[in-house]
């Protein structure tokens with residue numbers, strides 16, 4: 001039995017979303033995680049092989065601090081299954097620790113495959129709640145945006161602890177996604193923002209408010225199909241992320257290169273300090289923006305559409 005789950009980008013609102021402000025995220029189907037389950041010999045137990053990290057895990061051994069083991073055990077418990085004889089293989093072409101939601105996608109594919117192997121289909125709400133538990137290990141204090149966008153597989157307006165809303169762009173958005181090649185665990189940037197916020201809550205609350213307002217405006221621009229307006233808002237969001245000290249010289253360079261090559265706006269996406277930048281482009285600018293980002297040293301460049 002095989003199941004897949006997409007990567008994701010945060011269009012606007014990362015970090016502030018941890019503090020109750022809205023954010024917009026969308027799935028990225030150009031990179032996916034895949035889980036495949038095969039029956040193993042009777043009595044063999046359940047083993048999980050994460051191909052990309054080389055991890056071989058046994059479900060009946062190991063710490064629940066391992067996110068994939070945790071989520072697999074939770075899914076099996078929901079199904080009332082106790083240690084089935086299964087061989088689970090996990091693979092992902094979503095780069096790790098780069099803001100594309102690789103952890104959430106692996107957990108989502110895993111839970112989906114476990115339910116399918118047991119003869120049922122997991123509903124997205126249950127799926128999202130299970131994946132959230134694994135996100136807590138990757139992220140510390142996750143807002144829940146990654147598990148929601150990946151489990152539901154559609155563009156969302158997200159506010160922590162509230163029901164998400166689907167977002168419908170007035171016209172298709174074309175985004176170039178460029179990987180800086182620098183891995184940066186979200187837990188660290190989220191932790192650093194928290195430390196700074198605790199030191200100076202008034203300053204950081206004001207930045208979160210400004211990001212929240214940018215997200216409100218971005219949704220309106222998106223729904224109107226106002227691409228230039230949305231581009232300006234992506235740039236503004238990047239400015240606030242720099243104030244939060246989660247950008248980097250390299251990310252900034254990739255953003256400048258994308259803008260100079262014709263992007264309507266660009267920003268980092270996800271935890272920051274490394275990982276991916278996203279650039280909003282008109283279809284005619286896709287090739288020059290991709291070429292400029294590759295020439296500037298981007299490790300990988302993808303093009304996706306939000307519709």
Ligand code: PMV
Nearest residue numbers: 014015099142143186270271
């Ligand atoms: O998983 P990432 O790197 O895309 O980051 C998620 C977005 C944050 O707002 C930085 C964290 C969160 O939990 O919302």
